Amino acid sequence: MEVIIQPTYEELAEVAAEIVRDALLKKPNLVLGLATGSTPIGLYEALVRMHRTDGLDFSNVTTFNLDEYVGIPPNHPYSYHTFMETHLFNALNIPAENRYIPQSTTVGHEEFCEWYEAAIVDAGGIDIQVLGIGKDGHIGFNEPSSSLGSRTRIKTLTQSTLEANAPHFGSTVDAVPKMAITMGVGTIMDAKQCLLLASGESKAVAIANAVEGAITAEVPASVLQMHPQTIVIIDEAAASQLKRVDYYKQVYANKQELLSQDH
Numbered sequence: 001m002e003v004i005i006q007p008t009y010e011e012l013a014e015v016a017a018e019i020v021r022d023a024l025l026k027k028p029n030l031v032l033g034l035a036t037g038s039t040p041i042g043l044y045e046a047l048v049r050m051h052r053t054d055g056l057d058f059s060n061v062t063t064f065n066l067d068e069y070v071g072i073p074p075n076h077p078y079s080y081h082t083f084m085e086t087h088l089f090n091a092l093n094i095p096a097e098n099r100y101i102p103q104s105t106t107v108g109h110e111e112f113c114e115w116y117e118a119a120i121v122d123a124g125g126i127d128i129q130v131l132g133i134g135k136d137g138h139i140g141f142n143e144p145s146s147s148l149g150s151r152t153r154i155k156t157l158t159q160s161t162l163e164a165n166a167p168h169f170g171s172t173v174d175a176v177p178k179m180a181i182t183m184g185v186g187t188i189m190d191a192k193q194c195l196l197l198a199s200g201e202s203k204a205v206a207i208a209n210a211v212e213g214a215i216t217a218e219v220p221a222s223v224l225q226m227h228p229q230t231i232v233i234i235d236e237a238a239a240s241q242l243k244r245v246d247y248y249k250q251v252y253a254n255k256q257e258l259l260s261q262d263h
Contacts, residue, residue, distance in 0.1 A: 013042025
């Protein structure tokens with residue numbers, strides 16, 4: 001697990017975008033796993049800028065979203081379909097048929113979840129999975145106690161997740177959908193590389209538990225310690241509870257020095 005600490009949210013988003021850009025330049029038909037929520041917005045804004053100003057081409061990219069609420073239509077203002085269209089898809093040249101987002105209904109959900117897993121495999125697997133982290137350490141909508149080998153399925157959301165998402169639904173917890181379809185922890189772990197992004201002091205404990213704590217289903221993100229290619233990109237505030245901050249910064253500085261020598 002590589003931990004990259006940046007002074008600000010804007011800088012962490014830029015580092016994440018550069019990782020995605022470099023991967024796309026090497027593999028034009030990159031398969032991206034995408035997250036929603038406030039954290040990845042800066043990454044998406046940077047990718048849109050790279051597309052518009054540098055001509056970064058997404059025409060052969062395939063995307064798979066982590067999750068979607070159950071019980072609201074795709075065109076709902078707070079659905080993740082709408083989120084992705086607003087923050088990324090309307091500005092990039094990713095073909096519509098290459099964009100996969102979980103369905104927002106329980107109808108035939110077991111068959112759909114099996115189909116979604118198969119679609120990822122058929123695309124060659126996810127090359128880079130973008131992740132945020134909940135205050136309780138969840139990734140996707142894999143709440144604490146989720147199986148670390150779980151696959152795409154319907155999950156009931158915890159009270160803390162409902163409260164965290166309430167501002168998107170008029171600050172009313174009762175208006176937040178109670179369930180979601182989400183990639184499983186095992187599905188996420190199948191990605192070739194994971195990028196976990198976090199910012200702000202409110203995520204500091206979750207990051208400390210995920211990066212330096214025990215691997216446990218109580219902190220689903222902690223399983224990323226077992227992934228051979230996980231990069232955690234955080235700002236100073238989100239890093240404030242880590243014990244090895246100086247070492248992580250030293251590792252990153254040494255890596256940058258080696259890269260500069262290669263060029």
